[in-house]
Amino acid sequence: MDGWLVWLIVAAMLAVAEIFTLTAALAVLGGAALATAGFAAIGLPAPVQLLVFTVAATAGMLLVRPIALRHRGQSERWRFGVDALIGQTAHVTQEVTGTDGRVRIGGEEWTARAYDRTLVIPAGASVDVLEISGSTALVYPRE
Template identity: 70%
Template sequence: MDPWLIWLVTAALLGAAEIFTLTAALGLLGGAALITAVFAAIGLPLPWQLLVFTLVATVGVVFVRPVARRHLSPPQSERFGVDALVGEAARVTAEVTGLGGRVRIGGEEWSARAYDETLVIPTGTTVDVIEIKGTTALVYPRE
């Protein structure tokens, strides 16, 4: 069997395997095998074919794959609802302890508890929202 045909079959097999794995690596190796098949068809000797395959595969995996993976992975979704409040600054409107209190987060008043139950946070203090549990914000004073 001619070497170019072997490279072509290898490229097809790697391309088909890429469909099932979605890693972007096997597809790049299949592309390298396809390019090598072209060089084999014009009569390049086997050692040079292996060198071409190695170089093209290396360039593909090192430079092209990271870009492809960035485009294939979904972007980090926006936070909505109460999830968007985590990490926000809030102002204490009624003293906050481990048992309760009130804070204003983005114009809305929320019930609050201190994230560290031993803390007592006085009115007027700026705090960070650490977590939202139900309708209660767990807060910690900013430093």
């Protein structure tokens, strides 16, 4: 069997394995195997093919890993919908108790209740949104 075909099969197997693991490491190795298949197709000997694979895999890991780490920490910035409201400051427009109340979050009025059911939060107070349950904000006073 030709060397380029072996490297192509290895690249395909790594790509399939990456689909199941989602680690990005196997995708980098698959890309290195694919690059090595190209060099094997032009007739490079096996030791040089292994060197090409090693260099390509190392370069891929050195380039991809910092990018992946940088993007991993951005999940908090990209929240949307009601998830984006958690952690926001809200202003109480109608007294908030453990059962009912109203707050204004970013220009929208929401039904609310105190996260600690024993609290009574007066109108005009600032609160933090700790959770969204359905269409009700669970809040806790800032002071």
